[in-house]
Amino acid sequence: MDIGRRNNVNVIGNPRGRAVVLAHGFGCDQNMWRLTVPALVEEYKVVLFDYVGSGRADPSAFSEDRYASLDGYARDVVEVCEAFDLRDAVFVGHSVSAMTGVLAAGTAAERIGALVMVAPSPRYIDDDGYRGGFSAEDIDELLASLESNYLGWSAAMAPVIMGNAERPELGEELTNSFCATDPDMARVFARTTFLSDSRDDLKTVRVPTLVLECTQDVIAPREVGAFVHQAIPGSALVTLDATGHCPHLSAPEATNQAITAFLAGLR
Template sequence: MPFVYSTRPTPPAPVAVRGSLTERHHVLRRNHVQVLGAGAGKPTLLLCHGFGCNQHIWGYLVPALVTRYQLVLFDHVGAGESDAQAYDPQKYATLDGYARDVVEICQALELRQVIGMGHSVGAMITMLAAVQAPAYFAKLIMLAPSPCYLNEPDYYGGFEREDVQQLLELMRTDYHGWASMFAGLLMGPANPAALGEELAQYFCQMNAALAQEFARVTLLADSRAALSQVSVPVLLVQCQQDAVAPAEVGAYLLAHLPHAQLVTLAATGHCPHLSAPLETLAVVEAFLAGKGAERTLTA
């Protein structure tokens, strides 16, 4: 079964935000925002999950992180315990709509100097939020990110457009079969089958129709033009074998983000926070402590 937090959530404090009190509460309910480990002087770490998951995907990292950071967790609209009625096809037709949600969460909690940590497309959503509203962010940690999954004449993303269309068609015709297959692809053959099963459970908990739309937006997105606009330090964390975000993608991000460093873990698969949580924690802590300034590292 998916990990469940052992730490009791702290209700978000009543703070001011642009707009009415009702609007602030709407933001917090819409994305099922949870604050863990709130405390004076603790830096804030905002965790942005990837496609098909929800905030509980961070469960293997939470117990260690919550002792040193205020954690802000949330679900993308359509995932977890978010308000599915808030889904707007026009707003969420691009990743910018999801990024606006992240900015609104920062506004609703009156956050500043946030460390944004995202996984996969969640990493790109967090990056786009930092481009939209840089005043809220101090650093970014991007786990297995990809700005574009499609192969282009001058870019290798890992997927041909026909592959993506077939994947989306399988989601439409056999969602549960797709969930099992795609979870196995993401975790990779070297990791325990139980991790793939856990990931597939997350997929199956999501509203299938909204998952299909989110998948389409994710797999066809191209955020490369925004990379040069990122003004904060970035840690890129990549696995040495990742079928979804191959090494070429990490190298591209390292070359095009103005203030980035890349760590390649010895882990495999697309979900290091599941398959290698201790190694992931180690490189995250080193980055936040100002260590590991090399452009490329191996953990």
């Protein structure tokens, strides 16, 4: 199988530099990193990809079984690392992808040598003694929102959105195409994301880790950032003066600065 095509992998930047894998979270695709990439390309080999079921990954590779758990997404990560023979890469994961990185680092230790967790949350739903910020009903509400917003998706547009080798220019013009996903696949990713509980996996992290949180984040509130920081031995926590769940878009300078400082301090 061609993993590069399956996950729409793009490798850019310094071919001799350390590999930095940028992994998007639930919602959109690798375009989310467009303001991060310029800060990294000079020194690092930057690896961008889309999870199967998102962006321009090959929709025919989607399997509801595989992607019903974060392990399925983590396998995507490991397979991308293997296909491009990445060793000791720094994995930068946004939101749920931060946890995917934890799982991938656990199964392929030689591939992933450090983690940057951008607005991570190991569990979104409240539990005894833990506040994730959401109830199960809230997640149902999100699924309803997904359903009523096809965001430019229709059966007719799907092949265009999903990448058309013959006419790539078609896709570029589409409004909202970064977040256009087959609703059935988006629903699976949403359920997997928001019903996941990876709190126990945090303790297993053995690599240098940077946790980035925002001052005002509805999805990953500060107490969740503190939880992640405390659970990962030796991790660093940086609180970005940013609002929302996507500091790499809303506060790119501060986010880039935190990431490059962490990268510079590795070894």
